[in-house]
Amino acid sequence: MRMYKKISIGLILCAVLLPNIASAAAYSDITGHSDEKYVVGYSDLGLVSGYPDGTFRPDATLTRAEATVLFGKLNLPAINGKQADFRDIAKTDWFYDSVDTAVKSGLVSGYEDHTFRPQKTITRFEAISMVSKLVKSEKQNTVQLPYGDRDSIPSWVNGAVRNLYAAGVIDTYSGNRIAGNTPVTRSEMVKMLYKVLESYQFQLTGLSQAVKSTGTTGTTAVQLPHDILGYLTIERIGIKKYPVKDGADLATIKTAIGHFAESALWDGNVAFCAHNRDYKYDFRNLKNIKKGDKVIYETRFGTRTYTVSVIKAINETDWTDITTSDERNKLTMVTCIENEPTKRLLVQAVQQQ
Incomplete structure (x- = not known):
């Protein structure tokens, strides 16, 4: 999974050519794959994406850093006061925030030498250990494991294997062996996470409200193409059902409103960007917005209406209003x-209660 460091808003929005980050889900290499439905389903939730060449690479391995980024999409709550204080990662690393969140939520820890080893390939056992912390089965102590190599499962992960097998999150593998020291693949990890989301009969122990809300009532969920996160409407300024895609690179915002990957998908601060002219789905009329205007965002999770509360100019490198959030659900654009190359227009709306 290729990821990129945060880049300045100026580069994102002003037609400078940027690396083309992964597109969402029209993958060219998963048709007929055993995990196809899980990859497509998880992509439909906006929780994983592929590569710029249109592939997903389901059989590629994952590093520890890449795995924590997948979990970071779930916005897991902190359960301790720990920090990602490892001597081999820095706060400027593209994966730092995800590692820090994973540490705070109790999903991962480092090694005895105070390293995290972000580029180390993650094994199936390590992946199972992480995923097991999201779901709990009451049958884990009585389940009979079918694996021919079950007697070689280490004690530190035995309970996690039993838990996920009893929960229906993992099943048999090739040759009826769990082969837990084998590197986990991208599709295997996605399959486990997708099955966790399906396992509502078990106790979910930390999934974000954004994921849980796929089954809530009171809001209208929308059926969307694989590569669309939602539709944005601001009637008063002529924005009607503009498609939103994941990514803030030039290729994405030529065809849709861009979603900042650093921001929330649903609950919290959802942040968008777009050009101010020249494209079918741009923000040319955002300069005409007023406080009190209504903003509607339709997604797979539901439909929300927001009220514009903040309109201001910011510096092109100021990420504060995009990367921070409070307890309110907000939408930031x-x-x-025009004619102010170092400034950006920021509009923020708060969900109506």
Whole structure:
């Protein structure tokens, strides 16, 4: 999984050519794959994406850093006061925030030498250990494991294997062996996470409200193409059902409103960007917005209405309003300001209660 460091809003919005980050889900290499439905289903939730060449690479391995980024999409709550204080990662690393969240939520820890080893390939046992912390089965102590190599499962992960097998999250593998020291693949990890989301008969122990809300009532969920996160409407300024895609690179915002990967998908601060002219789905009329205007966002999770509360100019490198959030659900929109190359227009709306 290729990821990129945060880049300045100026580069994102002002037609400078950027690396083309992974697109969402029209993959060219998963048709007929044994995990196809799980990859497509998880992509439909906006929780994983592929590569710029249109592939997903389901059989590629994952590093520890890449695995924690997958979990970071779930916005897991902190359960301790720990920090990602490892001597081999820095706060400027593209994966740091995800590692820090995973540490705080109790999903991962480092090694005895105070390293995290972000580029180390993650094994099936390590992946199972992480995923097991999201779901709990009451049958884990009585289940009979079918694996021919079950007697070689280490004690530190035995309970996790039993838990996920009893929960229906993992099943048999090739040759009826769990082969837990084998590197886990991208599709295997996605399959486990997708099955956790399906296992509502078991106790979910930390999934974000954004994921849980797929089954809530009171909001209207929308059926969407694989590569669309949602539709944005601001009637008063002529924005009607503009498609939103994941990514803030030039290729994405030529065809849709871009979603900042650093921001929330549903609960919390959802942040968008777009050009201020020249494209079918741009923010050319955002300069005409007023406080009190209604903003509607339709997604697979439901439909929300927000009220504009903040309109201001910000510096092109100021990420504060995009990367921070409070207990309110907010929607943040950013675009260029004509003839002011170092400034951006930021509009923020708060969910109506």
